Amino acid sequence: MSAPERIPPGSVSAAGTGTDADAAELLAHGELTVRGRIRDASNAALFCTVALDGQEATCIYKPVAGERPLWDFPDGTLAGREVAAYEVSEATGWGLIPPTVLRDGPFGEGMCQLWIEVSTDAELLALAEGEEAGPGWKAIGLAEVGEGQTALLVHADDERLRRLAVLDAVINNADRKGGHLLPTAAGRLYGIDHGVSFNAENKLRTLLWGWAGEPLTEDAVTVLGSLREAFDGPLAAKLAPLLTPAEIDATRARVDDLLATGRHPEPTGDWPAIPWPPV
Numbered sequence: 001m002s003a004p005e006r007i008p009p010g011s012v013s014a015a016g017t018g019t020d021a022d023a024a025e026l027l028a029h030g031e032l033t034v035r036g037r038i039r040d041a042s043n044a045a046l047f048c049t050v051a052l053d054g055q056e057a058t059c060i061y062k063p064v065a066g067e068r069p070l071w072d073f074p075d076g077t078l079a080g081r082e083v084a085a086y087e088v089s090e091a092t093g094w095g096l097i098p099p100t101v102l103r104d105g106p107f108g109e110g111m112c113q114l115w116i117e118v119s120t121d122a123e124l125l126a127l128a129e130g131e132e133a134g135p136g137w138k139a140i141g142l143a144e145v146g147e148g149q150t151a152l153l154v155h156a157d158d159e160r161l162r163r164l165a166v167l168d169a170v171i172n173n174a175d176r177k178g179g180h181l182l183p184t185a186a187g188r189l190y191g192i193d194h195g196v197s198f199n200a201e202n203k204l205r206t207l208l209w210g211w212a213g214e215p216l217t218e219d220a221v222t223v224l225g226s227l228r229e230a231f232d233g234p235l236a237a238k239l240a241p242l243l244t245p246a247e248i249d250a251t252r253a254r255v256d257d258l259l260a261t262g263r264h265p266e267p268t269g270d271w272p273a274i275p276w277p278p279v
Helices: 020-029 078-092 159-171 218-230 234-239 245-261
Strands: 031-037 046-052 055-063 100-105 108-114 125-128 137-146 149-156 181-183 189-191
Touching (some): 020 046, 020 055, 078 234, 125 137, 218 234, 218 245
Antiparallel strands (some): 046 055, 100 108
């Protein structure tokens, strides 16, 4: 398949609110109204509308007060990490994360992210018979399917997923599940739920291992080079209120490592490679 064009910051947003910058402005300054709760979320996730100057959009609001403590991440930092992931995504120009801001809301400060309508037509994950992935697919690993039976779990050999795999390696995403992949009818692909990212220790845990050890694309190398320069400029300033200095340094070092090896990372064995549940 042909690779999609690189999406510059400020491109048209998924919800028809104008540019991504317009959507971010609406999210940051609009009136936030809670409409319901996403009950299967591990932390408090509230479905909301946000309105400003005659514009309205739907969004997800995750208040810091609703975050559950984790043993390996400081308390009250997940919302900031989600915003940091968005800022890094924007710096790549790939536009892989919906507009996301940190703001005050009905239950205090929290992350607010544009709601994405998902297309059910895209096939990104599948179970395959046999020991090898077929054409157009990349193998992840064997999965139990009941009664002692196993099948090969595969993901699509899709350039959008490949870009997301690079972004996950940069931000050290510890929870890339299938349910965190949002394809749209317009052909965009977004990743969500990046609260457990940016740990200074290696915690990459993802379903997108299909390119492990393979050379990075020329596009990815170019983007990583630009990203490395951004870490010595405006990006570092944007991340400073959201992450610790050690976490920013570790993210910069991961970019350096990717550029030095020129390859997608491989599982190290020091940390479970695939999240559970995977979907």
